[in-house]
Amino acid sequence: MNLFKLSWKYLTFRPFSTGLNVLLLALGLAIIAVLLLMQDQLEKKMNQDAEGIDLVIGAKGSPLQLILSSVYHIDFPTGNISLNEAQSLTRNRLVKSTIPLALGDNYQGFRIVGTNLDYLELYQVDFESGTSWTQPFEVVIGAEAALKLGLKTGDEFMGSHGISEGSHDHDANYFKVKGILKPKGNVMDRLILTSIESVWYTHEEEEEEEGHESMLDTKVTLHGLPKIPGDDSKEITSLLVQYRNPMAAIQLPRFVNSRTNMQAASPTFEMSRLFELLGVGINMLKGLAFVLIGISGLGIFIALYNSLKERKYDLAILRAIGATRLQLLALIFLEGFILTFLGAVLGIIMGHGFLALLISQNQSGVMVSIQPWIFLKSELWIVAYALMVGILASVIPAIAAYQTSIAKQLTKA
Amino acid sequence: MLLSSKNLSFTYPGQKTLYFEDIQLKEKESLLVLGKSGSGKTTLLNLLAGLAKPEQGQIQIANQPFSDFTGQKLDLFRGRNIGIVFQKPHLLAPLSVLDNLRMANFFGKKKNDRLEQLLDELGLSARKNASVLTLSEGEAQRVSIARALANEPKLILADEPTSSLDDENTEKVIQLLKEQSSKIGAAMIIVTHDQRVKNQISNFMEVKAS
Numbered sequence: 213m214n215l216f217k218l219s220w221k222y223l224t225f226r227p228f229s230t231g232l233n234v235l236l237l238a239l240g241l242a243i244i245a246v247l248l249l250m251q252d253q254l255e256k257k258m259n260q261d262a263e264g265i266d267l268v269i270g271a272k273g274s275p276l277q278l279i280l281s282s283v284y285h286i287d288f289p290t291g292n293i294s295l296n297e298a299q300s301l302t303r304n305r306l307v308k309s310t311i312p313l314a315l316g317d318n319y320q321g322f323r324i325v326g327t328n329l330d331y332l333e334l335y336q337v338d339f340e341s342g343t344s345w346t347q348p349f350e351v352v353i354g355a356e357a358a359l360k361l362g363l364k365t366g367d368e369f370m371g372s373h374g375i376s377e378g379s380h381d382h383d384a385n386y387f388k389v390k391g392i393l394k395p396k397g398n399v400m401d402r403l404i405l406t407s408i409e410s411v412w413y414t415h416e417e418e419e420e421e422e423g424h425e426s427m428l429d430t431k432v433t434l435h436g437l438p439k440i441p442g443d444d445s446k447e448i449t450s451l452l453v454q455y456r457n458p459m460a461a462i463q464l465p466r467f468v469n470s471r472t473n474m475q476a477a478s479p480t481f482e483m484s485r486l487f488e489l490l491g492v493g494i495n496m497l498k499g500l501a502f503v504l505i506g507i508s509g510l511g512i513f514i515a516l517y518n519s520l521k522e523r524k525y526d527l528a529i530l531r532a533i534g535a536t537r538l539q540l541l542a543l544i545f546l547e548g549f550i551l552t553f554l555g556a557v558l559g560i561i562m563g564h565g566f567l568a569l570l571i572s573q574n575q576s577g578v579m580v581s582i583q584p585w586i587f588l589k590s591e592l593w594i595v596a597y598a599l600m601v602g603i604l605a606s607v608i609p610a611i612a613a614y615q616t617s618i619a620k621q622l623t624k625a
Numbered sequence: 626m627l628l629s630s631k632n633l634s635f636t637y638p639g640q641k642t643l644y645f646e647d648i649q650l651k652e653k654e655s656l657l658v659l660g661k662s663g664s665g666k667t668t669l670l671n672l673l674a675g676l677a678k679p680e681q682g683q684i685q686i687a688n689q690p691f692s693d694f695t696g697q698k699l700d701l702f703r704g705r706n707i708g709i710v711f712q713k714p715h716l717l718a719p720l721s722v723l724d725n726l727r728m729a730n731f732f733g734k735k736k737n738d739r740l741e742q743l744l745d746e747l748g749l750s751a752r753k754n755a756s757v758l759t760l761s762e763g764e765a766q767r768v769s770i771a772r773a774l775a776n777e778p779k780l781i782l783a784d785e786p787t788s789s790l791d792d793e794n795t796e797k798v799i800q801l802l803k804e805q806s807s808k809i810g811a812a813m814i815i816v817t818h819d820q821r822v823k824n825q826i827s828n829f830m831e832v833k834a835s
Contacts, residue, residue: 213728213731214731218717218720218728221719221720222719225719525715526715526717526718528715529711529715529717530732531700532674532676532703532711533709533728533729533732533733533776534700534703534704534705534732534733534776535700535704535732536696536697536701537696538697539732619671622676622711622715622784
């Protein structure tokens with residue numbers, strides 16, 4: 213027998229009261245754990261996905277929507293811009309490099325992105341198998357998309373119109389898997405990448421239903437923008453831009469927004485605006501978590517204090533058989549400590565479990581790429597915070613135990 | 626002398642001071658402390674157990690100046706050398722019978738391999754892993770005697786140990802106390818006003834409220 217075992221016995225002697233307090237505390241801590249994990253990973257992912265993209269140029273509309281659709285591939289695109297206009301912008305002296313994107317199709321919920329090989333280089337992809345595309349209708353598939361769709365190099369599939377599942381199929385052309393990427397933990401994992409021309413041809417097929425063979429023979433643009441002299445009808449969805457110098461950050465967006473039919477949006481600016489908007493909700497959840505933790509602290513205090521009343525005899529007996537005042541103090545503190553430690557551990561497990569559940573409910577989107585079982589250093593703060601609650605809640609009961617007069621208690625009977 | 630007290634007195638706030646006769650007790654000796662309710666019997670026991678501090682006078686136990694001890698030293702000395710049996714058993718409810726005895730060993734910092742044998746001798750071996758909540762009054766009081774004996778103390782103090790027991794259990798409890806105390810060579814003081822106890826132990830002193 214020792215003090216630890218004794219306090220454990222006292223805790224398990226009142227299983228419901230102990231269980232309720234542990235659960236209350238764990239709930240509060242679980243909310244904090246989920247927020248910590250989501251904030252950490254989302255922010256990291258958001259920054260990682262937007263790295264190397266200074267500005268996104270697309271059709272006029274909501275700038276946030278443009279960023280979400282072109283950088284993170286979660287929202288609908290704002291519309292299309294003319295290839296010629298985009299072309300002229302690439303020659304601007306403030307622009308270092310550009311990557312074109314053509315969106316609008318999907319295969320079972322995974323977006324088909326028409327782009328060039330610069331886009332692959334931007335994210336420094338590695339191939340699990342196969343190589344990048346050289347012909348129209350050849351695609352490279354992100355690791356997660358390949359896994360979920362069960363596609364291998366050499367497989368063929370048919371895309372559907374629209375960027376979400378369930379729209380009508382393009383029945384004219386089969387995409388052919390040319391390569392599969394290694395998992396990188398970024399947006400590339402969930403994309404199906406192909407040349408811009410592939411996306412154009414799929415849509416043209418529908419209208420014309422002819423000249424099929426000739427199109428397959430054409431070369432695709434591997435770097436830079438496709439050049440089609442004399443054809444004004446070609447469009448792309450957006451253009452990812454890298455600045456040449458810091459001056460560009462001030463001049464280029466203003467130039468695009470005022471002088472052209474397109475709009476420019478900066479990922480960093482739009483994302484910080486988004487987080488500001490979400491901040492209200494996050495703060496409310498945090499507030500709720502702290503209220504829960506406060507209540508559980510109060511619950512632990514009341515449970516210890518009430519049990520102390522019943523246990524004054526026990527404490528006196530312990531003193532009579534040789535326990536010192538300090539040992540009684542330690543006994544009560546230990547109870548609060550064990551209680552909150554259990555709450556903290558349970559809370560962290562519940563937080564991760566809840567996140568895992570949340571992710572398993574979402575088949576696509578950003579949530580999918582969050583890892584629920586990564587443990588952060590800041591979670592140690594949750595434990596520290598919980599233990600602090602435990603110690604605070606046990607101060608008064610512990611002092612009361614310390615001051616128990618043995619003779620008075622024992623002779624009262 | 627195992628126990629000797631001199632000129633002990635104690636005052637409860639707002640009441641007359643209680644003066645106690647001197648006590649001299651050798652090993653294996655037993656002493657009954659008799660007196661009416663409120664005469665200060667239990668107070669004397671509390672003083673001898675170090676649960677209350679005498680206003681005046683000294684107590685020596687095993688040639689140690691017991692009444693001068695304070696704090697942790699006092700608690701540890703009490704745990705190791707004095708076994709106390711209370712009017713009610715006051716067992717620790719969350720623990721089993723055997724764990725209640727082990728607790729005494731833990732706080733007294735003593736090892737005792739004879740705990741199970743002790744329970745056997747008190748007729749409790751079948752209940753050693755039982756929760757103390759399931760014990761009868763007589764059984765519980767015997768467990769509390771076992772707890773008082775767990776550290777093989779030099780002095781056993783019992784405060785009305787038989788007041789809530791029937792005749793049969795009373796005789797059993799007193800017999801056990803006598804047997805076990807002589808076995809470990811301990812002196813014993815029993816505070817009581819129970820006639821049934823007086824029949825079994827002849828040596829007594831009387832406390833009068835004075």
